[in-house]
Amino acid sequence: MSRTYWDPTGAEFGIPTYPYRMAPNGLATRRQLAALGLRPGGQDIQAQIIWRRGKRVAYLYAIDQAKPKRAATTAQLVALERAMQARRTCPDCLRDVGYCLPKRYGTCLDCVEAA
Structure with missing residues (x-):
């Protein structure tokens, strides 16, 4: 497991950054939120995951600040x-x-x- 992108304070990348599969509990990607029936709800990006030598990035949002998905009319x-x-x-x-x-x-x- 590479720790190249281990920056939980955000000193190097501007926001807390973690390697693939090493994000702390309580954070989720948009797809993970959608699977839970939630959406980011206007909150700022809380952290990011970087993998594949920096070519892939996934932004993370706080689950406790997420809002329920809106139903279509x-x-x-x-x-x-x-x-x-x-x-x-x-x-x-x-x-x-x-x-x-x-x-x-x-x-x-x-x-x-x-x-």
């Missing part, structure tokens, strides 16, 4: 469903094919094969 859900339906509808055969059309072809795979 009915109008937002309707708009998302319409957008997804448009991505699934083939412009050639006008069918909802049940999957997002490949951008490469712009049509469903059945129409690509027929052409």
Whole structure:
């Protein structure tokens, strides 16, 4: 385990910095917060993790300061469903094919094969 990025005081990197898998308890990435049903909620970045020779960085947020995720409104859900339906509808055969059309072809795979 490399301690190259061990800087819990933030003296070298400006904010507390830890190597991969060595962050203290109580901090989480955005994805980890989302898995817990939380969001950063406007708080500042509390720390960071650096790995892969400095090429990868993950910012950490305090779990106790995080807020619950917001639920989408009915109008937002309707708009998302319409957008997804448009991505699934083939412009050639006008069918909802049940999957997002490949951008490469712009049509469903059945129409690509027929052409």
